[in-house]
Amino acid sequence: MTRKVTKAIFPVAGLGTRFLPATKSIPKEIMTLVDRPLIQYAIDEARAAGIEEFIFVTSRGKGALEDYFDHAPQLQTALANANKTKLLETLKATNMEDGAIAYIRQHKALGLGHAVWCARRLVGDEPFAVILTDDVIAAEKPCLQQMVEAHAETGGSVVAAMEVAPERTSSYGVLGIKQENGQIFEVSEMVEKPPAGEAPSNLAVIGRYILTPAIMRNLGTLKPGAGGEIQLTDAIAAEIGGDEGVHGFRFQGQRFDCGxxxxxxxxxxxxxxxxxxxxxxxxxxxxxxxxxxxxxx
Structure with a gap:
């Protein structure tokens, strides 16, 4: 029986240099789309998928991100006294239950794989999700919820995939397909940022993953890969052909690269x-x- 996924890792240690000077003083993850920060979209998606424990891998300068999820008694009281019930409900949706959220520091910028590995003790021997807040997905049914339902059928590791233009495959982790079954397909290979013309397909991995505990063990033994970083793609690729395997999932929805x-x-x-x-x-x-x-x- 496939174990339920109740934990999610949010790697948010990046400096957000593409958005300077704004990110000089605020974490990129709390920049807003309309009136909700990027991180709120990710949290709402995780909640819809049944996630109960939220693990943030942070770095120095991310205090505002932690404050965002804290309670604001003075503001709540002011809204209640003004009878602004709708705004009060909106504010309460940003609060996290005691013990539901944890923060881990990534002291060295060694890549996405290393950031995920930093949370290994909190994940333990359970399957877990990884959500990259740069990827915001508009969907009738939230993307991670779709993936959790697929994972209940497949077990193993599941990665979200979308088609990209062939000339853009060098910017992504790219999947090879072994066997297809509708939205779900068995992965034959994963290549991180393949050179132009050498990608196994145009199916790119985007920022949603459901991973087995074996991925953490793999990350602990990996040497730096593409870009001199510990690559999550390499740790996942090591499970291809194993007992549980790796599956790609063509999600329904529109992805926006807010990075x-x-x-x-x-x-x-x-x-x-x-x-x-x-x-x-x-x-x-x-x-x-x-x-x-x-x-x-």
């Missing part, structure tokens, strides 16, 4: 248009902007 400015802006527009109270005004502005640009050309 770069263009993707972040695209996500902001998309999530703004998805809000009833913002859609008309925002659409009117966008249509006017596009129309003005086309007229100028």
């Amino acid at each position: 770069n400015k263009a993707g972040y802006l695209q996500a902001t527009v998309a999530f703004g248009l998805a809000r009833d109270e913002l859609r008309d005004e925002l659409m009117q502005y966008l249509e006017g902007t596009v129309g003005s640009r086309q007229a100028a050309e």
Whole structure:
């Protein structure tokens, strides 16, 4: 019987240099899409998937991230006294239960694999999820929830996959396919950032994983891979062909890469248009902007 996934790791130790100077004073993970920080989208997705324990791998300068999940009694009292019940409910959704959240420091920037490995003692001998907050996914059913349901069928490790343009495969971990079954497929190989023309497919791994405890053991023995870092992809690839195996999962939804400015802006527009109270005004502005640009050309 496949064990239930109740723990998730959030690697949030990065410096966010692509968003300087904003990230000089605030962690990238609490930059907002409309009115919710990136990390809130990730937490909400994890909760929908049944995650009960939230493990953050952080670094120096991430105090604001920890404060975000703390209770704010003064603000809550002010909202209650003003009878702003809707805002009060919104605020309460950001609170975490006592003992549900833990913070681990990654003292050296040795890569994603190393960041995940830092949480090994809190994960123990259980399957666990990994969520990268840069990847925000708009979906009717949250992506991780889809993956948890798939994992109940497959066991082993499951990685989220999406098709990318062939010329972009060198920016991702890329999967080879052994056997397909609808959205789920058995993985024959995983290659981290293959050189142009050498990728086994155009199916790229994006920031959602459900992994077995064996991955932690593999990470503990790995040597630096691509980019001189401990690569999570290499630890997962070592399980291909094993007893539990590795499966790819073609999730349903739209992924936004909020790790770069263009993707972040695209996500902001998309999530703004998805809000009833913002859609008309925002659409009117966008249509006017596009129309003005086309007229100028």
